[in-house]
Amino acid sequence: MNRNLLRALAFAAGALAVSLPAFAGAYPLQVARNVIMYMALALTWDMLLRSGQISFGIAGLFGLGAYATALGVLRAGMGDWLSLAFAPVFAGAAALLIGFLILRLRAMYFSIVTLALAEIFRIVIHNLHDFTGGPEGVVLDGVMLGGSAAALYWLTLGGLAVALGASWWFEKSKFHFALTAIRNNETAARSSGVDIFRWLLATFVITSAIQGLLGGIYVQSYGFATPDSVFDANFTLLPLAIALLGGIHSTIGPVFGAILLGLSSEWLKLRLPYGHLVVYGVIIVVVILFMPQGLYGLARKGLRRAEGRAE
Amino acid sequence: MTKLKTEHLTRAFLGLVAVNDVSFSMDEGEILGIIGPNGAGKTTFINLVSGIIMPSSGRVEYKGRDVTYMPAHERARLGIARTYQLIHPLENLSLIENVMVGSIFARRHGLKTARAKAAGLCESLGLSGLDRDTSRLTILEIKKMEIARALANEPEVLFLDEVMAGLNADETRELIAQVQTIARERKLAVGVVEHVMGVIKELTHRVIVLEAGELIAEGPYEQVSKNPRVIEAYLGGAA
Amino acid sequence: MATKRRTTILVVLGLAAAILVAIWKPTVLIYGVQQAGLYAAIAIPMGLVLGIVHIVNLAHGEFMMIAAYATYFACRATGMDPLIAVLPAAAVTAAFGWVVYKLTIRRALKAPELNQLILTFGLGIMFSQLVNLFFTSQTRKISLDYVSASVTIGETSFGVWQFVFVAVAAAMAYGLKLFLTRTTLGKAALAVGQNPKGAAIVGIDVDRTYGIVFAIAAALVGGMGALFLTRSAIFPAVGSPFTMKSFSLVAMAGIGNIPGILGSAILLGIAESLLRAFRATRGWADIVFFVLIIAVILGRTLKWRKS
């Protein structure tokens, strides 16, 4: 019964999300697009986190994907859809190469290296003036899908669907066992036949490809890319805060985290012209100190306690 | 038939030789005791043959194949399994999921098959309440879970590193009987590390004794326990 | 022993690079060394915290930024020179650092290392965004005459004020060395850094020591904030690049090796300054640190795997 209820709720939420353009105006639709984008990024960050690896490099892969799409159109003459497909391929390939080098690193060493790599990508793109347009970036001829707000919203929703699907698949497949085992105890995992490096590499490539895809969608829906816009640290920071608040190691946590934080920061943005991002910093600090399992973790604990009492 | 053997296996840690020139072999269906005072190198020895750490020199052979430098996960797939002296539960997986891990990765079974096999293994070890968190298990249950997880690899060689430690007399008796049944039914070669000599005496067919990394005696327990070098090693260790 | 050898290598490399550059383009050397002084003086406090409290403080640069803002407003209100404010700024930031330690860091010390990393990451964002919230992202600067003092030797003429950073960095390294080896508190801190459990057993108050070390580091970086203001414009995000740069230097020197930070700073300062000297490579100067940090970390894991 519980499961059916959940399924019905998920279905209703999905229907609502798909039909949003039918009754929402331009501004709410824009807000929804932001929320969806960050939700998807938070999911990909969490998927890698399930193995215990913290990436500070989301913005790097996002930016690579964004530039892959933009330059695919401008330099290789790709069509809009092809350029979108190129973003995950490029980001995934880059992740494969990088992964070979850095997935033997653990803990803070891994995190710091991902942060440094994101900066390196930004600086490289910044400096290859002739090819990437340098600091001024590149502008596409136009926005994809004729610039229709509804169609672009659905495009972003499509990106989210990919991230949600992948996250759900990770929860239901061997990935769940591999990543949890690696996070809990690498030695025990090895003795049970888990090829740690291979699973980490697969996870890193998949999550990076999705981040690249989202970058591609971003470029196609705004029509331009500059190093400072697509490698913006917010693409790392916000997903992290979202997943932490909602509850890590789950699909549902980042989803709720994104809705809560996305809407509240949008509301704050209207009130505070500067520094509305402070809420993200505060949330990260408060969550880490007082509820490391996030809201979903709290809810789960509460439920379990209630069940225990009912027994 | 020889399942596993080592030749001159040696491992040094920054000058301390934890395992020194150990050559031994284990046959199908044999339960081998590995004994020695604290710090003798028993756990290090198991780490070496299971691939958790790599040797400084020497050779490990499994069913005639050189596996000296093979990574641990590949050895697990070939059929070498082990448990850990310090328990290693996967605390974010339930009891049955812990056991499934071996089946999923060492045997590459699908999740359904793995679950069915894990349930069978748990039952044979007398484990119930399979969906519980590992935080709700007793020591005995955790130890059994770890044995089940190792058995889920469907190994031919199994090492048990002090699985009886921390159990009371009844629990120990129960687990001894189960290990014997499992070894017999699966024709396993089992290496058992224990400090309680009663367990070694009852469980093993043959014993090797390590002291300061070296193999100092070998043979049936009755015989080895009268060996003056062994007695001295233990007395020396106790003093 | 290993750190001593590493320091020697760094110093020799740094000197060799310095001499080569000095002959070829003296201003590159001079500006490189000046920049190195700034980097090292900011990195040394981070090295202190990492070496003793064993946490990477990703809010490190923000401590400096906050001190610079506090100094800025104090100077604007009173007409005081930022130089006079160095000590008060250090004192205020020390108190601030102590409070931050007590309220947040301390609670995360027993948590997994990654929680600490995310915590300080969050603190950094909170600090810079709070400043952004109250003071907007506008850049602020105090213009001082003596900062533009310059010297001409032969054909080359260069600013001299920034040598103050070199002096401060050297003083910090030397002062910390004396503190850690000569004073009771310093010795206790060193013991805690090497073995907190053992130190607790012999009766050292580990928590208090951590708090004090954190406060000292905050004081040093806070004083640097005031000093930084003499030369540079400030804005909310001004501190964050220094966090990564500091970490690069600390990692390159090896954790616990404070003099090594000076050596690596000189190497990198000159490398950056060299790239900045030519129009074609100017934009690439920022990449030096990031490439370095990756190289150092990868190199170190290779070494671990061998042993």
Ligand SMILES: Nc1ncnc2c1ncn2[C@@H]1O[C@H](COP(=O)(O)OP(=O)(O)OP(=O)(O)O)[C@@H](O)[C@H]1O
């Ligand atoms: N990773 C390591 N680094 C350095 N020394 C080690 C390491 N692992 C084990 N040793 C040392 O090797 C020696 C053998 O240790 P080992 O754990 O194999 O002994 P053991 O026979 O299993 O002892 P016990 O009965 O106490 O479990 C000990 O002196 C130990 O300190």
Ligand SMILES: [Mg+2]
């Ligand atoms: Mg042992």
